[in-house]
Amino acid sequence: MSFPDSAAIAARRQHQVQRVLYVTLGLNLLVFLVKLGLGLATGSLSLVADALHSSADSASNILALLAARFSSPEPDEEHPYGHSKFEAIGAMGIAAFLGMASFEILSTAVGRFFEPQPPLQVDGLTLTLMVGVLGINLFVAFYERSWGKALSSSLLLADARHTLSDVWVTLTVLLGLAGIHYWGIPWLDQVLAVPVGLLVFWSGWEVLQENIPFLTDRVAIPPKTLRELVLSLPGVLDCHDITSRGIPGQMIFIEMHMVVEPLDVESAHRITEAVEQLLQERYGPVRVTIHLEPYSHIEGSQP
Structure with a gap:
């Protein structure tokens, strides 16, 4: 039996998902540019790594937009059950980005213990801008999460979790920069980056756990x-x-x-x-x- 009303409802949902993703993409690009500029200006490798993590946010947004574009629930001749699994595949791609970001953070943190680093130039303006970036990250995470729950979108929820992991990374980098600026403790930067890298990896693992059952056709309702x-x-x-x-x-x-x-x-x-x-x-x-x-x-x- 075919139900056009259900397909129409799901199609409208897809358009709403795409609108949310466009908003978050613009904000994530702004965050990336600010972090990269500050990282290059201060010489902070952890801040550059944080910018790399934020670039993964932007890349995952683009991936999510592509997945949402091709995950229309409406059937066609080649896909009689629609294209909904494209969304779960997009979420799996986000999990891959989380894994790569985690590796980059951990490898950068470990490398800084063995390689001498030039003194970091951290001032009050840098800390203020990082607080502003942290606020943007929080807004994006909760904005996506609220819409993800409202639309029952695994893609938005996965992307929100990715952005929330960026909040922890940014907070860690901010604490490290504050320690350098106020107390002269340069090693705080890499020490705090280790647990954050592990948190990012765990977020990716949770995304995998949530989407593999859908891709393997686990029972939806008992x-x-x-x-x-x-x-x-x-x-x-x-x-x-x-x-x-x-x-x-x-x-x-x-x-x-x-x-x-x-x-x-x-x-x-x-x-x-x-x-x-x-x-x-x-x-x-x-x-x-x-x-x-x-x-x-x-x-x-x-x-």
Whole structure:
């Protein structure tokens, strides 16, 4: 069965995801340029590494825009189930960026213990600009996170986590620069960078854990839950052989076998439409395939 209303809802959602990504891309580019300029001006390798991490934010935004562009839930001749998995693939790409950023941060921190560094030139203006950059990072992270939850977008949530990891990196670099400026402790820079690099790696691991189940078609809704919901409708005698995949709130594909009370096709069709409406009200956009069976299939049915 095909449901244009569900596809239209999901398509509007994709446009909203893209609008959020354009806003965050502009802000992340601004953050990158400020950090890179300060890093070159002060000679701080950790600040340059932080700028590199922020460039990964911008790159992940571009990747996310491409993924959102090609992850339309509307089917075509070559993709009858739509293109939703492109979004999860984009999230996996963001996980890769997190891993690369983590490696860069840790390798830079370790290298600074063994290679002599020139004195860093840190002043009050540098610290003030870094506080402003930190504020932008926080705004972007919570802006993306709120929209990600509202739109049930794994892509926005993954990108928000990436940006939030940049907040920790920026805070660490800021503490290191403050230590150099106020207390003359140059090694704070690389010492604090180590736990932050590990936090960035952990963020990437969490993104992998969240998106691999979707790519491997893990059950979206327990069959028992769906069966109990469908059996609550008048006229439904049995429901079994239920499968589901996808992301609740984004797009779910459901298949089931059902036995209904009416014998005529028109009445049975009305019940299947009622099932679709109920599932859509409960779980958001859905595409349902229902196989009607005769009374003899009630016995021995499985949830």
